[in-house]
Amino acid sequence: MxxxxxxxxxxxxxxxxxxxxxxxxxxxxxxxxxxxxxxxxxxxRGESPGRCHRPLCPRCDGRELDEAAYAYLLGLYLGDGHISHPRQHRVPSLRITLDDAWPGVQREAMAAVRTAFPDNTASWARKTGCRDVKVYSKHLVCLFPQHGPGRKHERAIVLEPWQQEIVDAHSWPFIRGLIHSDGSRILNWTEKTIGGRMKRYEYPRYFFTNTSDDIVRLYTDTLDRVGVSWRSRRRATGAHDVSVARRDDVALMDQYVGPKH
Missing domain, CATH: 1.10.10 (Arc Repressor Mutant, subunit A)
Structure with a gap:
């Protein structure tokens, strides 16, 4: 024309x-x-509108992966994350649900997602009392091969050798991610009568609660690796409570994990 x-x-x-x-x-x-x-x-002319290249994958394309950010993100995923593939979307999405009571954890999670997926756009999905940090990528299952049908505690959760190498090299970010998802730092207290006067003593303790035997084992194995002692008990519901209570161990956890914020 x-x-x-x-x-x-x-x-x-x-x-x-x-x-x-x-x-x-x-x-x-x-x-x-x-x-x-x-x-x-x-x-x-060798250009294209929008993105200059397709998002790359560390597993498929050999793109460099920030392993510390990934270790933290893996801990979050094992606790409060899931991968979904709705029919209306051609690309699966990773969602990690985080309580609004801990805005600092939400910010750290978003930073980790953006660092681990630099070629993809991360966003928030608001819910009542919480927010999902969300990212779409065709390569989510490449980086999180633990994805599968059903709940995590109803299927085997085993790290791939390359994942275990990352967790071994970046144990504290992995522990931090697990605590930020399914853990807490609390203050226990007790009262003792000394010299006729009642005194209150407070002592901090870390808890991690999860129903999956495999995820709990990953957590306790990593605690062993960094030299933190722990105790575990099973609730009537089937969930495990893993406690870190010794003063030196709590001090070490405070150095690398700290309270949620």
Missing amino acids: YDIGTRQRALSLLRSGAKNATVSRTLNVPPGTISSWKHEDRAK
Whole structure:
């Protein structure tokens, strides 16, 4: 419909920085045609609208992975994360549900997602009393092969060798992620009568609670690796409570984990 001169003039305007709508009005050419010419021109010149490249995957493409951020994110995922693939979306999404009582944890989680998935856009999904940090990627299952049907405590949760190497090298971020998801730091207290006066003593303690035997084992094995002693008991519901209470061990946890914030 349009002669070569009109098309060349349009491309010249577009390359100079003119907007599609401006070129459309100037030349009396439909916006869709202008957009198509611009797309074809940029493709011929080795460019493309939007992203300059497709998101890469550390497992499939060898992209560098920030292992400390990933170890923290893996801990969050094992506690409060899940991967879903709704029918209306072609790409699966990772969601980690985080309580609004801990905005600092929410910020750390978002930072970890953006660091581990630098080519993807992370966002928030608001819920009552909490928020989901969310990211879409075709390679989620590559990085979280523990994904599968059913609840985590109803299936085996075993780290791949490459994941175990990362956890071994970055044990504290992994522990921190687990505590930030399914753990807490609390103050226990007791009262004793000394010299006829009642005195109150407070002492901090870390708890981690999870129903999956495998996830609890990953946590306690990692505590063993960093030299933290622990005790565990099983609730009537089947969940495990893992406690870190000795003063030196709590001090070490405070150094690398600390209270939720």
